Structures are given as structure tokens and as C-alpha cells.
Amino acid sequence: MLWRPGQIELRCELIDVLGKLGRERVIAAECEELLKLVHNHPGVLLQVALAFEESDQIDASLMALRRLIALQPDHFDALQHLRRLQTKRIPPWHFAMMNDEPRNRAYEAALRRAVTPDTHVFEIGTGSSILSMMAARAGAARVTTCEANTQIAAVAQQIVKDNGYDDIITVIPRPSWKIDVEKDLGGKADLFVAEILSDTLLDEGILRITDQARCDLLKPGAQLIPHGVSAMACLVGGEALASTTKVTEAAGFNLSAFNRYIPASLSINSDSRELLTLSDDIEVFRFDLDQELPKPEQRDITCQAREDGLCIGVLQWVRLYMDEETIFENRPADRFAPSAWRQRLFPFAEPITVKKGEQVDFRASHNIASLAFDRRVV
Ligand SMILES: C[S@@+](CC[C@H](N)C(=O)[O-])C[C@H]1O[C@@H](n2cnc3c(N)ncnc32)[C@H](O)[C@@H]1O
Incomplete structure (x- = not known):
């Protein structure tokens, strides 16, 4: 079949619009038509794959790349694009x-x-x-x-x-x-x-997903593994950590205006950064998965600084109550082995200097689907 200039762009646009309208079946048919038009043109197939990717039509892009690879099994660009797209679908943390x-x-x-x-x-x-x-x-x-x-x-x-x-x-x-x-x-x-637990405990939807399973798919009183999960936290600080969340001067320039974009939270590997632990461990929220879905909650926490230092924010990790005998947690201190789960740092909008024995307040909240920690605004 012959294709005319402009025809491909038009169909790509149509697929983009259909995607925004959520018309999956029509999109699939449109993709098939488009691929028929260009099925033996490797260069065009690659362009089409990129156009699909740009408009977030990942399945269609994969389809075009697979056609191209069927034509030219060692097409380097197509193989690399395929791997890149697959990484979007299958996260590397697996x-x-x-x-x-x-x-x-x-x-x-x-x-x-x-x-x-x-x-x-x-x-x-x-x-x-x-x-x-x-x-x-x-x-x-x-x-x-x-x-x-x-x-x-x-x-x-x-x-x-x-x-x-x-x-x-x-x-x-x-x-x-x-x-x-x-x-x-x-x-x-x-x-x-x-x-189904993310570094931040709740973001993969464990509470709602487990609750639906408990109500609809399990016998009354069925055992759940894990039966409880907790958001654990402690205050952390140190200059090395501060440099990952805050800027003042660099290369002789004042860059502090950038601090309006201090992230709400970021994943860190506690073994790759010098962590200054400034408080004892705190079990901030415990969720019993065999009980009813909890309500969103806000909690004001007061803890005591264990030593002097610059407190950057709250470090959070996960604790899993597997059964009565086994508890798993990716606690940052050395008595637990490192884990695929990383700890999450919730930096305060402003770091604070703390003195040993001093009381430090912060606020923790969850809305069933995510956690947040920050200083309390008084
Ligand atoms: C963190 S991985 C765990 C995989 C495996 N169970 C393990 O322990 O190695 C979670 C997996 O659950 C899948 N998933 C998340 N929510 C789901 C749901 N509601 N129904 C089915 N699969 C889900 C994700 O696609 C992902 O592959």
C-alpha cells in the first residue's frame, strides 16, 4: 500500500486525540491502519513509533517498534527504544x-x-x-x-x-x-x-486494595501476610544530607531563591549518605490491614533531640508485621540489612538547629494513599 506525505501525521494526530478521549478500541484500529500504511518502511516505522511515544500511546509505539524489529531484527535504534519503553512499563526496582x-x-x-x-x-x-x-x-x-x-x-x-x-x-x-x-x-x-508497598508505604494503594480484598475475596477472619504495616520515622540531619535538599551559595553565586522548590520528599539510600540520626525511632502510623479501612489522620509529634545538630527533616521507612513472630523493616541504622525499599526524606521547609535534650515538634499526616511530614505552623 502507498502512503502519502501528511497521511501519517494526520493519523498520529487522530490517535493522539482519541487517546485524550480514552477511546482505546478506536485507537487500536487506527494504529493497525497506520501500521498497514507504513509496514515495510523501517525509517517511517521508527518515526511513527516516536510520534506515538510523544503522544503517550505506549502500546501503539511498542507495536510499531515490534513491526520494525520484525523487518530488521538488529535495528539498533529500534531495539534501544524498545528497551526504553519497556522500562516505562516494567519498573527497574523489580x-x-x-x-x-x-x-x-x-x-x-x-x-x-x-x-x-x-x-x-x-x-x-x-x-x-x-x-x-x-x-x-x-x-x-x-x-x-x-x-x-x-x-x-x-x-x-x-x-x-x-x-x-x-x-x-x-x-x-x-x-x-x-x-x-x-x-x-x-x-x-x-x-x-x-x-504492594512503596518506599513511602501507601503510594501503591495497599490500604484500599487490601480492604477490598478483605471484604470481597477472603473468608471472614482470614490471615493476612503482612497483617499490619507502619510508617516509621526519625529526625535526621547533617551537612551531607542538607546539600541534597537546599542551596545557598555555589560557584560564588547566591542561588537561595531556588529553595522555593525544596521537594516535599525524596528517596535516599541511607548507606550512601552520611546520616545524622537526631531522634529515637517513632512509629508514626500503624495500619492493621485485617481491620476496617482507617480514616485520614493528622498527628502532632513531639520528640527529643538525641544530640546537637542541624535537623533537615524527617526520615521515613517501612515496618511490616508479617505474623506474630516476624517483623521486617528497612530501618536506616546498621542493625538491619539494607533493602530494596529505600528510606524517604521529608525535608522541612527550613532546617532547624537542635540541641541535645531539646523537644522538637513536627506534624505527620496520611490521606490513605500517601504520607506527609513537615514542621507545624504555629
Ligand atoms: C511491589 S511489586 C511485588 C511483586 C511480587 N509480589 C514480589 O513480592 O516480588 C507489586 C506488583 O503488584 C502489581 N499490582 C499493584 N496493585 C495491583 C492490584 N490492585 N492488582 C493486581 N496487581 C497489582 C504491580 O503491577 C506490581 O507488579
Whole structure:
């Protein structure tokens, strides 16, 4: 088929507009038409892929790149674009998470204690399927797991098969809120496991997602792993940390006007920065996942400075109550192993100088989906 100049741009624009209107099916048909027009023109396919990417049509862009790679399997640019787009779909932290041995051990220990030969385990967010396979290895009768990302679900299905658990584990390529308790689970499950926890605890939606599962997909009183999660925090400071959140003078210039953009929070690796811990650990919010969904909350915290120093803000990390025996946390101090979860720094709008023994106040809040910490405005 011949293509005329302008035709491709027009179709790309149309796809962009349809995308904004949320017309997925029409977009898919339009993409097919467009790709038919340019199917044997590698240069144009690359342009089309880039145009799709620019208008945030990632599936369409992937489709164009795959066509191009089918034509020219060693097309360097197409292969690199494909990897870049796939990284948008499959976040790189999956690898550190799968290799996080302390985290894996904590989950496996709790699963081994909870699973019996009659247990039907339900998991949300299978990723590589590692937790489901742990449940199967612990002897569960069956395991049903779901995954919202269809590409990840496909690889999970392959991994389950590669490890010989495909007779026990069913991977459903759908988000948890689209699971039908009868059709998909064959009735409510006995045991729940999930790791849908971000560095900042709540941002992956653990509270709402678990609450829906508890109400609709689990037997009354079913055990949850973890059954509780907490936002842990302490005051931190030090010059090294200050340089990541604040600017005064650099190269002889006064740059302090930039401080109006001090971030609300940022992830840090406590082992890569010199951290000055200025208070004891504080369990700021504890959420019991086997109880009703909590309400948003604001809490005023008063703690005591452990030593003199420049306090930059609040450092937050996660604590998981796996079961009665096992607690996991990525505490910044050295008595816990480093983890794929990073600690999150919530810098104060203005650092404060603190003296040992002095009382320091800050405010913490959550709105079910995210956390915030800052100095209290009095
Ligand atoms: C942090 S990863 C954990 C993966 C794996 N369970 C593990 O422990 O290594 C969370 C996964 O859950 C998926 N996910 C998040 N919310 C989901 C939901 N409501 N339903 C299904 N999958 C979900 C994400 O796509 C992601 O792959």
C-alpha cells in the first residue's frame, strides 16, 4: 500500500486525540491502519513509533517498534527504544526487590507457618510470582494470584511453569478489583499475601486494595501476610544530607531563591549518605490491614533531640508485621540489612538547629494513599 506525505501525521494526530478521549478500541484500529500504511518502511516505522511515544500511546509505539524489529531484527535504534519503553512499563526496582533476601526470608517464614495442605492462598500483585511460589512450596492446596500489568502477568505465568508449579498456581492478568470471587477464585480464599508497598508505604494503594480484598475475596477472619504495616520515622540531619535538599551559595553565586522548590520528599539510600540520626525511632502510623479501612489522620509529634545538630527533616521507612513472630523493616541504622525499599526524606521547609535534650515538634499526616511530614505552623 502507498502512503502519502501528511497521511501519517494526520493519523498520529487522530490517535493522539482519541487517546485524550480514552477511546482505546478506536485507537487500536487506527494504529493497525497506520501500521498497514507504513509496514515495510523501517525509517517511517521508527518515526511513527516516536510520534506515538510523544503522544503517550505506549502500546501503539511498542507495536510499531515490534513491526520494525520484525523487518530488521538488529535495528539498533529500534531495539534501544524498545528497551526504553519497556522500562516505562516494567519498573527497574523489580530486580532489587526480587533479590532482597531479608524481605524474601520474612515473607517465606510467615507463609510456612500459615499454610496448611488445605489452604487456598490469594495474592495481589504477583510480579515475578515469587510469593505465590513460596506459598506453593509451603504446601498450599492452591494459589490464585493476580497482576494488573499484563506483560508482567505473562512472564509470571512462564516462571510458574518453569518452576513446575503450574498445577497449583493460577495467574490472573487483571487488577484485583476485577477479580470475581466465584468465577476466578471458586469462593473466598483462606490466606492472603501481598507486597504492594512503596518506599513511602501507601503510594501503591495497599490500604484500599487490601480492604477490598478483605471484604470481597477472603473468608471472614482470614490471615493476612503482612497483617499490619507502619510508617516509621526519625529526625535526621547533617551537612551531607542538607546539600541534597537546599542551596545557598555555589560557584560564588547566591542561588537561595531556588529553595522555593525544596521537594516535599525524596528517596535516599541511607548507606550512601552520611546520616545524622537526631531522634529515637517513632512509629508514626500503624495500619492493621485485617481491620476496617482507617480514616485520614493528622498527628502532632513531639520528640527529643538525641544530640546537637542541624535537623533537615524527617526520615521515613517501612515496618511490616508479617505474623506474630516476624517483623521486617528497612530501618536506616546498621542493625538491619539494607533493602530494596529505600528510606524517604521529608525535608522541612527550613532546617532547624537542635540541641541535645531539646523537644522538637513536627506534624505527620496520611490521606490513605500517601504520607506527609513537615514542621507545624504555629
Ligand atoms: C511491589 S511489586 C511485588 C511483586 C511480587 N509480589 C514480589 O513480592 O516480588 C507489586 C506488583 O503488584 C502489581 N499490582 C499493584 N496493585 C495491583 C492490584 N490492585 N492488582 C493486581 N496487581 C497489582 C504491580 O503491577 C506490581 O507488579
